[in-house]
Amino acid sequence: MRLRVIIPAMPDPNHPRFSIVGGGLAGGLFANCLAREGYEVELFERRPDPATGRVPAGRSINLALSMRGITALREVGLADEVLKHAIPMRGRMIHSPTGQTVFQPYSKNPEDAINSVSRAALNRVLIEAARARPNVSLHFDTRCVDVDLAETKARFAHEETGEYISSTGDIVIGADGAFSAVRGAMQRTDPFDYSQSYLAHGYKELTMPPRADGSHAMEPEALHIWPRRSYMMIALPNPDGSFTCTCFWPFDGPHGFSRLKTEADIRGYFDQHFADAVPHMPTLVEDYQRNPVGSLVTVRCAPWHIDGRIALIGDAAHAIVPFYGQGINAGFEDCRVLDGIMREHAPDFRRVFEAYSQERKPHGDAIADLAIANFLEMRDKAGTMRFRNKKRLERTLDALLPQYTPLYTMVTFTNIPYADAVARSERQDRAVAICAGLVLLVLLVVVALLAR
């Protein structure tokens, strides 16, 4: 086994070099933020160069990109390029078991939309923009196998040659996702809090191809949901006329993935529960049998840094379940906030990372909780009359009262920090409950007076 050491230029305390572990979404964006500020950046990614277009089957993942993500992209001048690859979704299209559909707009403002974009397309834009910067060097097929925290040194093994590469950047950024190797090393330090919890549900991707004329088989500007209480399917549109469908089901049990084995099992189950989708899914059985079941994990940890030398961003710091569509929006917001703090306090990176970790951690926790709550809402309640009435009431209050903004709107269509949005929503709910109580009281008094 050969060992290659990348020898950095002499450390300059005023302008440290950054090694980013993980060239996914958060890592790709942060490389651009750093490069724009003139820092030298090395980015190490386990997977092949996205320019090769090799995406593992069944792991395409569409993301709903909303205000926070777009704001962060806009700061590095990449929002317009990304949005060229996206389809706006202006509301939920709920599919009942009998095949009836109801459209629920996301906002009172018809311009408000979340944007369906494939992870691969988004990643390509970020990596190509980083590649074009003279102060960024990219390394693909390099898996981080170890981080020496004391020496601020990450060690990588090349996926194909087995060659070891060692980096000695002055600062290491862990952007290596939910199962972060950088965080793994930090977990062995004292004091570092860490917890992870899995849902009993996993996810599997299926495809709905375009019609023969290339058009979408269902309304393209909507996020389609088939809520079935303990399980559900969703579908997000792609620019090529297809939809990526994702089943969120329990691993086991009567509605679990493990129950469907044969072609007859799969066809029978989909005909019974997702009948209106089946005619548009000609490769249903092959997709179901070929594509893996992914797990859904929530990771919480603190602090998100060690001194002024190592820090975590994106899922490495706060993996959340995907049901609020905020995972990468939160990760991109990390980059934007960290970038802003750096501009204020660099080169005092201890202060930079402390401020970043303290500021972002409560918001990471808040969106993690909201994402789990929204899973129950999408799965159990989205199809019910009560849920529809609640959304209608929210839209009415939103239209009538300038001070009222629904929680979903604050999370999705503003940059109000997550925990602040939750606190404001709780205050609004209390005020609405008090007003409703007062109105009821007045009505009772009026009725009592009339009855005298």
Ligand SMILES: Cc1cc2nc3c(=O)[nH]c(=O)nc-3n(C[C@H](O)[C@H](O)[C@H](O)COP(=O)(O)OP(=O)(O)OC[C@H]3O[C@@H](n4cnc5c(N)ncnc54)[C@H](O)[C@@H]3O)c2cc1C
């Ligand atoms: C089914 C599903 C649907 C989702 N839907 C949405 C949505 O609608 N909206 C939204 O905002 N979010 C969504 N998310 C979440 C979103 O995908 C993540 O939050 C986002 O990808 C996190 O970005 P990241 O860069 O932090 O991590 P990742 O995207 O996981 O990137 C980490 C990168 O690090 C690399 N890596 C990992 N380990 C190593 C190592 N040891 N060495 C080197 N490189 C390494 C990986 O190959 C990867 O490229 C969804 C997630 C899932 C699973």
